[in-house]
Amino acid sequence: MLIAILLLVVSQAGGQDTLAPFAPPTNIIAKDAPWDAGNKVIITWRPSIDKDSLAYYEIWRATPPFTKYERIGIIGSTDSLYEDHAILEDTVVIHEVTPGKQYRYKLRGVTPDGRFTILSEPSNIAIPRIQAFNIYRLNVLIAFILFTALFLYSIERSKRGFKFFIRRIPGLDALDEAVGRATEMGKPVLYSSGLNPIDSISTIASMCILGEVARKIARYESRLIVPNIDPIVMTVAQEVVKEAYLSEGKPHLYREDDVFFLAAQQFPYAAGISGIMVRERPATNLFIGYFYAESLILAEAGNMSGAIQVAATDAIMQLPFFVAACDYTIIGEELYAASAYLSGRPDLVATIKTEDWFKMILLILTYLGSIIVLLTKSNLFLTIFKVTGGS
Amino acid sequence: MAISHDPWVWAAALLTLAIYSFLYKDNPFYKFAEHLYIGVSVGYFLYFIIWQQIVVPLIYDPLKVLFISPFHTKELLIIPPLILSIMMLGRISPRHAWMSRWPMAYVMGMGAGLAIPAYFQTNIFKQIEGTIISIPPATIEIVSTYYLNKLLVLIIVTCVLLFFYFSREHKGALGRITILGRWFLMLGFGAAFGYTVMARVSLLIGRLDFLLHTWLGIH
Known part of the structure; x- marks a missing residue:
């Protein structure tokens, strides 16, 4: 009889492992994680009475018809909570939790020498559900509402004729000088909007600045x-x-071929721009957007060509290179x-006024x-800025 | 000294030298390497990114499924982005160029919309949480240093944040604080510059090692 039970237990545990004479965890409870996108299940249990003899627990999971369990993770033997959620490896999903699907869990203990307890009783069935609202990010919503309210208020005030004061930003004033210089020299202005795609805030800001720069250039017929x-x-x-x-009444001066696709990757793009700088000899180079390691290559090549250079970026790691190699640098927030x-x-x-407020x-x-x-000698206040939890 | 006999090593070495020749001045070797580099990059982009990662898995495969079973819910989701993509191609004809404005507006609006909550979380809340002088965790051994660091962070954040305050002229007390803010920024930039230059020097060493060791066989 004993042999039969042992055989049954061993086959349940995979059939190839050495059995340890210790109890598995009990009271396994699985529940849907609240306020999330339905992609997490929380499993709790009462630790094994022999936890001191165990190194860790293995978590096993099954889906209907719950006949076959597979190991999904491990956790310390003193822990009593495990979160089952999607796992990515190099952007490939190697383990997932699907909303609306039924899951059951079992646990077993593992000793430091690699022996296993029997698998625990199965948990209840947990079904992860999608929640439309994430309470853990309520603070983001409140801040967003406050910001929007301030924003609408300041726009309303400006519509009523109130003039907001904005201090001088030297780097932006330099744009006029830079475009004027190119016109005087009869040479072109080169504008790079960086490497980020169009859904990046810096690229969107760059496109707004491009509009203003293009207007000036059209005005000067450069x-x-x-x-x-x-x-x-x-x-x-x-x-x-x-x-x-x-808008400047000079559509005939617009050349579509001057706004072109150069290269799809960082360094070919940098090499291509460097080539343009030495062949077209632009009098002004404007680097406005988000840049990466190519920033110094661009700024140095432009510097060597003798062009006046203005850079604007919120890429903190690249700002030093622009500061070193450009005539004017518009830093971070100034770009927006x-x-x-x-x-x-x-x-x-x-x-801008709203941002300042x-x-x-x-x-x-x-x-x-x-x-x-x-x-209060307590970090409780910090919880209002916490955005962790939920997904 | 044993010069490499591998033609690819020779190609890589000569292209490296061609790119480095730009340090002297623009020349035909650099032009050749530059055009080759850009051409390869565009070819790679068209085949591996556009064709293999976008057209086949995101357009062709779902359309194939829809062709067999027209009401397959998941695959039906590709129809709105597909329509937007086709509208983007309207730029080919000047008469229909206006159509491309819709997908562009969608992408820009979506980008800004998605960025706002993310910015609130990472660029505002996380930063404020880190700036507030908090009670040190139990693992901190020298509490006074912890508080000194926190105080320093608070002062620096204040000065730098006020540097980016646009609604008032930087004069008087505010002017003095913002000058300090600018100094802190420059200190940060200096540290970042040094750190990155070190990384670039290691790249240069890697390239020189390739030229001297792998190509020319000098040990």
């Missing part, structure tokens, strides 16, 4: 060269430049403020938070 690394960005850039020439600053449109200027609120919260934390 030439603008815009090499692109992304076909969609190229299409948007073509539209933006064409629109700018049209640029289109409003250049256009001078009251409704756009109002957005928001910065002040955040600064006050930071100081207030520090005081509260130090007075």
Whole structure:
């Protein structure tokens, strides 16, 4: 009888492992993780009474008809909670939890010398469900509502004729000088919007600045060269430049071939732009957008060609190279403020004002938070800024 | 010294030298390497990215499934993006170029929309949480250093944040704080510059090692 039980247990545990004379965890409970996209199940259990003799637990999972369990993970023998969620390996999903699917779990203990306990009793059936709202990100929603309210208020004020003050941003003032210089020299202006695709905030900001720059260039009847690394960005850039020439009443000066796709990868793109710099000899190089390791290659090649260079990026690691090799550098946030600053449109200027208000609120919260934390001797206040949990 | 007999090593070495020749001035060797590089990059992009990663798995395969079973729910989802993609091709004809504005507006709007909550989480909340002077975790041994670091972070964040305050002229007390903010920024840039230059030097060493060791066989 004993042999029969042992054989049964061994076959349940995979049939090839050595059995340990210890109890598995008990009271396995599986439940859907709340406030998520239905891709996580939380499993809890009462640790084995022999936990001190075990090294870790193995988590096994089964789907209907629950006859075959497969091992999905391991966890320390003193733990009593495991989260079953999707696992990616090099962007490939190697393990997933599907919303609406039924799951059951079993656990077994493993000793330091590699022996196994029997598998525990199965858990209840858990069905992960999709929740439309993630409570763990309520703070993001509140901040977003506050920001939007401030934003609408400042736009409304500007519509009523209130003039918001914006300080001088030297790097942006230099754009005028740079475009003027190219016109005087009868040479083109080169504009690179960086490497990011069109859904990146820096590229969107860059397209807004491109519109303003193209308008100035059209006004001065100069030439603008815009090499692109992304076909969609190229299409948007073509539209933006064409629109700018049209708004200045000079559509005949717009050359579609000057806003072109150069290369699809970082260093070929950098090599191509370097080539343009030495052959077309633009008098002005504008690097406005998000850049990576090619930043120094571009800025150095431009420097060698003797062009006046203005860079604007929020890529923190690349800013030092632009600062070192360009005549003017527009740093981080100034990039976002640029289109409003250049256009001078009251409704756009109002957005900068909103950002400033928001910065002040955040600064006050930071100081207030520090005081509260130090007075209460507790980090509880920090939880309002936490965005972890849920997915 | 044993010069390599591998033709690919020779090709790589000569192309490396052709690219480096730009340091002297623009020349036909550089032009050749540049055009080859760009051509290979575009070819790679068209085949491996556009064809293998987009056209076949995201358009051709779902359409094939839909052709066999027209009401396959998952595959039906490709229809809206497919329509937007076809509208993008409207640019080929000047008469229909207006159609491409719809997908462009969609992509830009979606990008900005998705970025806003992500920015709130990573660029605002996480940063504020890290800036607030908090009670040190039990693992911290020297508490005074922890508080000093936290205070320093708070001061630096304040100065730098005020540097990016656009609604007031940087004069008086604000001007002095923002000058400090600019100094902190430059200190940060200096550190980042040094760090990255070190990484670039290691790339140069790698290339020189290839030329001297792999190609020319100098040990």
